[in-house]
Amino acid sequence: MPSAASCGSAAFITRVRRRWLSFHNWAESSSAIGTSSRWYGSELVPNRTSALCEQPYREGDRPVIRHLSVPRETFELAADLYLPDDADGPLPAVVLSTPGSSVKEQIGANYASRLARHGFAALTFDPAHQGQSGGEPRDLEDPYRRGEDISYAIDALSTVPGIDAGRIGALGICAGGGYAVHTARTDHRIKALGTVVAGNMGTSWRSAAFAPDGPVAALDALAAARSTEVAAGTLGRVNWLPDTLEEANAAGLTDVDTTQAVTYYRTPRGGNAHSTNRRLSRGDALLLGYDAFHLVEELLTQPLQVIVAGRKGNTGQYEAGMKLWELAPNPVDLMVVDGAGHYEMYDEPRYVDPAVARLATFYRAHL
Numbered sequence: 001m002p003s004a005a006s007c008g009s010a011a012f013i014t015r016v017r018r019r020w021l022s023f024h025n026w027a028e029s030s031s032a033i034g035t036s037s038r039w040y041g042s043e044l045v046p047n048r049t050s051a052l053c054e055q056p057y058r059e060g061d062r063p064v065i066r067h068l069s070v071p072r073e074t075f076e077l078a079a080d081l082y083l084p085d086d087a088d089g090p091l092p093a094v095v096l097s098t099p100g101s102s103v104k105e106q107i108g109a110n111y112a113s114r115l116a117r118h119g120f121a122a123l124t125f126d127p128a129h130q131g132q133s134g135g136e137p138r139d140l141e142d143p144y145r146r147g148e149d150i151s152y153a154i155d156a157l158s159t160v161p162g163i164d165a166g167r168i169g170a171l172g173i174c175a176g177g178g179y180a181v182h183t184a185r186t187d188h189r190i191k192a193l194g195t196v197v198a199g200n201m202g203t204s205w206r207s208a209a210f211a212p213d214g215p216v217a218a219l220d221a222l223a224a225a226r227s228t229e230v231a232a233g234t235l236g237r238v239n240w241l242p243d244t245l246e247e248a249n250a251a252g253l254t255d256v257d258t259t260q261a262v263t264y265y266r267t268p269r270g271g272n273a274h275s276t277n278r279r280l281s282r283g284d285a286l287l288l289g290y291d292a293f294h295l296v297e298e299l300l301t302q303p304l305q306v307i308v309a310g311r312k313g314n315t316g317q318y319e320a321g322m323k324l325w326e327l328a329p330n331p332v333d334l335m336v337v338d339g340a341g342h343y344e345m346y347d348e349p350r351y352v353d354p355a356v357a358r359l360a361t362f363y364r365a366h367l
Contacts, residue, residue, distance in 0.1 A: 063116035070125060070156040075134025077149060079125035080104050081160070082116035090164035092367040093121040094194075095153045097176030097183075099346075100141055100201070101240040101265065103131035103274045107173055107346045111196070111356060115171075118360035120367075122171075123157050125149065131274045137235055140280045143201055143290040146176070147183040154189050167191060167367040171359065174317070174342070175201050178292030181324060185299035192366035194305040194359045197317035197345045198324060202290035204316055215288050222285045229282070236281040241265055243277060257313040260343035270347055296327045303332045305362040307355050309340040317342050333362055 070077035098108040108124030115122040129135035158165035169192040172180025177198020184190040211218035242248040264270040308321035340351040
């Protein structure tokens, strides 16, 4: 089995500042796509460079963002396609599957923009029922539909001119890591799979943290709650996280991971108006019965890159990543990012940049 490796820090990079441009190339882009997908415009991200532990960004690169609509059943997924500004010839592409509760402008954008600077097309999207994507009821976290979203995204991406449909990979982050694994087992259009702080949501939901009286008792309680909702004609929702640090402290949630999660999602640092921080409670029954790694050892034959944060914390990302590494039949590279915590892998350049550099090396070799 390939040896594990860790990577140190990278130089600090100033925050990306986006400037919106007019919807240029509208006619050219929309007419080229046809009925499978639809462009909404494009955007340039200003230059920045970084000292990386592997390959640096090239000076002058400015990824282009094109806003794409992905058909999914009777509605559409809102997506952003990040492209190198100097694309030449059919591009390898990566579809991103992002954390629970997040939208495409958050963690997905941080990774997609960097992958584009390394020469890849990278597609990030809002899950069905969330963000700016369609789908009712709202705020549903259905792990099976989250996986289907990835396949629908590949459908649309494979029709985009300039994308090499035979060289599409996937990158899953946090809960999206488990969803990407589950999807890649059976959608072998995914030619290479990378994960960053991946989680198995089923394992998390069956743990004492989410089901203190056990998963069966949790399912019984959810069944009773759903019956009450049906009788009342309502839909119950719960928070993913406390809305503020004050609420977290009042609830006794003072551990470093919860603090960093709230600081990322619920402050201007990473917050986004389209991320509601609410989850439809009836979807929790689906999560309790889910196993992202089911049949991995038999079906996940694609090359695999696993990246975990070196500080274990309480999110289960380290344990899930190591289990995936052991289960997978074709593991290529394991990276432990020394000193990083789960949520620091979302946007801190000293940790994200080396991880993306490692992913870029992996995708170049296997796409």
